[in-house]
Amino acid sequence: MSNLKGDFFGGITAGVVSLPLALAFGLQSGLSPVSGLYCAIFLGAIAVIFGGTYTLISTPTGPMTVVAALTISQAIGKTGSLELAMGTILAIFILSGGVQTLFGIFKLGNNVKYIPYPVLSGFMTGIGIILILFEIYPLIGLTSPSTIKGVVVGLPHDIGNMNLSAFGLGVLTLAILYLAPKFSTMIPATLIALIAGTLVSTAGGLDVPLIGEVPQGLPNLQLESLLTVSFSDPWFII
Numbered sequence: 001m002s003n004l005k006g007d008f009f010g011g012i013t014a015g016v017v018s019l020p021l022a023l024a025f026g027l028q029s030g031l032s033p034v035s036g037l038y039c040a041i042f043l044g045a046i047a048v049i050f051g052g053t054y055t056l057i058s059t060p061t062g063p064m065t066v067v068a069a070l071t072i073s074q075a076i077g078k079t080g081s082l083e084l085a086m087g088t089i090l091a092i093f094i095l096s097g098g099v100q101t102l103f104g105i106f107k108l109g110n111n112v113k114y115i116p117y118p119v120l121s122g123f124m125t126g127i128g129i130i131l132i133l134f135e136i137y138p139l140i141g142l143t144s145p146s147t148i149k150g151v152v153v154g155l156p157h158d159i160g161n162m163n164l165s166a167f168g169l170g171v172l173t174l175a176i177l178y179l180a181p182k183f184s185t186m187i188p189a190t191l192i193a194l195i196a197g198t199l200v201s202t203a204g205g206l207d208v209p210l211i212g213e214v215p216q217g218l219p220n221l222q223l224e225s226l227l228t229v230s231f232s233d234p235w236f237i238i
Contacts, residue, residue, distance in 0.1 A: 013188065014057045014059070016188055016190075016191050017188045017190055017191070018040055018044075018057070018059035018060075019037065019040055020190050020191065020194045021059070021060065021190060022036040022037050022039060022040035022059060022060050023036050023037055023211060024036070025039075025060040025061070025062070025065040026039065026060070027138075027211070028065050028069060028131070028134060028135070029065050029068040029069050029072060030068070030069050030072040030073055030076070030082075030146065031072065031082075033211045033212070033214070034214055034215060036060055037214065039060050040059050040060055043058050043059065043060065044057075044058055044059065046058075062127060062128075062131055063123075063124070063127045065131070066127050066130050066131060066134075068093075069134070071089065071092055072085070072089055073146045073147065075088045075089050075092070076146070130148065133148055133151050133152070134148075134151065136151060136155060137151065137155070137158070138166075138170075138209075139166070139167060139170040140158075140159070140162035140163060140166060140167050140170075141162060141163025141164075141165070141166025141167060141208060141209060142158055142161065142162065142163070163207070163208060163209075165204075165206040165207055165208050166206075166208040166209065169197055169200065169201060169206060169208055172196070172197060172200065173193045173196075173197045176189065176192055176193040176196055176197075177189050177190065177193050180192045180193070
């Protein structure tokens with residue numbers, strides 16, 4: 001109870017910072033912003049119960065977003081649509097969670113210390129480059145291709161169709177994220193950018209793509225999605 005006040009405000013701060021990012025990560029994964037929102041909510045709740053580190057904040061992250069996006073795009077490519085791919089996607093994620101659980105049980109995570117730093121640095125640099133490439137199209141107000149090749153090949157042809165309002169709003173958001181911490185750290189820069197960008201877009205009547213309506217309440221469990229899993233290529237799931 002002595003830490004209740006600090007835990008309360010720490011939780012509020014973590015939520016304010018992570019939820020806007022979760023919306024973006026959900027969209028970037030190839031599913032929807034709402035998927036990222038639900039992921040942040042359930043991940044935080046489950047990590048509190050099973051997590052072993054009290055100071056760790058469990059939220060969707062950029063590296064895992066890229067991994068999820070590649071998995072989802074490949075599953076859609078094999079099945080032909082997101083609806084048909086959902087079973088395969090869920091099977092992959094559940095299997096990944098099982099493997100991670102086994103790593104924790106057998107303390108295999110301790111072997112991370114043997115990974116050379118250049119390997120880890122190269123991995124994180126590659127993740128950053130992929131994230132930047134996939135965000136170029138949304139920055140200019142267009143729908144991004146599902147592959148890196150599609151982005152690189154299509155960008156020279158599509159750059160002329162950019163939405164200038166969306167591009168300007170994106171640049172404003174980047175500027176706020178960079179400059180806000182220089183003046184104050186009391187309010188998270190992500191929250192300031194989110195509120196400022198929304199106000200500018202609404203007040204100015206800008207014609208920019210929107211996230212859309214976020215459903216109220218929790219999603220209904222649809223276990224029948226698991227029944228759509230395709231085992232025609234089991235090595236893909238593994």
